[in-house]
Amino acid sequence: MTSIFKDSKDEKEIIKELERIGNELLEQIENQDNPYLEIPERSLGNVYFDKETGLIKLGDKKQRRYYFNIAQAKKFMQTLAVMSKIKWLLEEDKPSLSIRQLYYLLKHTISGFKENTFDTQDETDPIVEDVEVMLDVLRENLRLIATPNGVLAGDMIVEDKTGDILDFTKMGSAGGAIPPIVEDNYFKIKEINADYVLVIEKFAVWNVLNQQKFWKKNNCIILTGKGQPARAERRLIHRLAYEFNLPVYVFTDMDPWGYYIYSVYKQGSINLAFFSEKAGTPKAKFLGFQTKDVKEFDMPPSSFIKMKDIDYKRIKELRNYEWFNNTAWQNELKALEKFGNKIEQDALVSKSIEFTADVYLPTKIENKDFLP
């Protein structure tokens, strides 16, 4: 296992870390200092694209949140309330919850006052993120989940936290659902036999490949996040790429929206920079569909969708993202702009229903015909 990424901490270590922070605060109080928490900054000013790792990351800036500070006192209290509730969740072995459920758990009237601890979820969500970065763990390590959407099929055996053994060669037409937490202590990958992971933007395209047993014939894992991926899909692909050293190929629509989805799998996203460090897959390659494929695979004009202003505008935005700032992608974005048409991955059935599985994907993969 070679990874440029830290492993996730186990729950006992997290509890210890929370205790350490609590003890530090106690010490500050005993020393009659103004108690404070030191929290890595999550503002845009502290987010950057790290060329070396190919990931969107948080920088080193930190802020201090003080108790004796009128502007910070409430948030200081709220941060401790969140940390204390998370410690309790872990210690009491409670079920994993959504961050909305955590909000409801935390929200109450402070006895003797009319003031609430929290008034809206807008107050708890940023603090959950603060706690993630303070502890350098994902919220999933804190038993906090987001709704997953993806499914996958392929030769992989997993031992689930429930004790169930999941065999992803035997999940039928639906494929196996990706659970909300895919960390090792919840989703232990016991065996995997695959030459690569194929990530497919849309369920409809995944669905046809699954029926054709593409994963079996080509010894791979096929996975779809159903459009813009949720956290669990991104994190699982990261694990497959680095813990199991599998190549990852991403197959999307030929349009700026599909290209952006690829970039989220690969580099991550600005608004979840901290998560991106642990769930990005910089070694992912873009398989297609791309402009040069149009001629090479002789796509019929019936598969073209004329681009609109909003598409051209999005292409311009992509060209300005630092992680698209390389010759291959700048050329591709220019070519797409010039071509003036989008092609959806669904449209490959215009050639034939079998074309994607029998011609397009094997040709691209055999020739290693990818964009970086």
Next chain:
Amino acid sequence: MTSIFKDSKDEKEIIKELERIGNELLEQIENQDNPYLEIPERSLGNVYFDKETGLIKLGDKKQRRYYFNIAQAKKFMQTLAVMSKIKWLLEEDKPSLSIRQLYYLLKHTISGFKENTFDTQDETDPIVEDVEVMLDVLRENLRLIATPNGVLAGDMIVEDKTGDILDFTKMGSAGGAIPPIVEDNYFKIKEINADYVLVIEKFAVWNVLNQQKFWKKNNCIILTGKGQPARAERRLIHRLAYEFNLPVYVFTDMDPWGYYIYSVYKQGSINLAFFSEKAGTPKAKFLGFQTKDVKEFDMPPSSFIKMKDIDYKRIKELRNYEWFNNTAWQNELKALEKFGNKIEQDALVSKSIEFTADVYLPTKIENKDFLP
């Protein structure tokens, strides 16, 4: 098996039916008549709420689509193109496709002309629905799918079309994904041991119940459609209710949006009236959350969300739907309006994380404390 609903036809019967319609057209042509197709009308004027069955249904009105009619000729041709492609999909045992993929399969330039068979999916989608009602089958019987979203857990064994045996007691933290086609020939339910089906609006709430093994302790199936349900979830619940004679209890947010989701499971929806006849579950009961539960279960004010104009407006709309026109629901909607607050099902954790599974659901189910 007692059902007020027709079983789905098998694929051979559907092919025969398509041939019968084709032969009728041939006969009309040989008789030098103006060839036409007779299609049940899907316009709002032909949709009604059938009190006897408790379902939103299509009426008996039919329209004729003629070949020799300038306004209808193109649509006539398009209808035959769709029917012919569907026949081919079934005869050639092709994979199931999305209606978008079907559109791409059908769209091409007519040889010798510059005209396309179809220009946008807005032209194929209504014709797919026409073919469904003409044949009195669901599009899923024609191998046309919509993306499913739901997951379920419980004591049910299914033989999938792939040959895989799916055991929904062993699907781990994710639950078993609901496939896009849940008809008997794709998703054969071999065994089911459950006293009822509990349908849960939100994944986060389902997720906690699944971790608590609620389905095991209470001998039931727990299923979530993740908000507004897709076709497959609605159809599967219908099958469980009528083929396996299981009670169905629906658990949503206490707000007009949750109540409407309940009504979609139960009576169906106006814009998919034909589907509703085959996928509605009129015997479903509304478990909650409802206004009288607020006092009975002593919900804390921290769980209340003040209603906004848009919520009040939606309540008024619901009160005018014929299927909410009964004393119990009119009283509930008035009570909600008067209370002026919504409560999400997620908010039940305000009582305790175990409250939903250990107190709320068992109390409601034991007392049969439901709305109709």
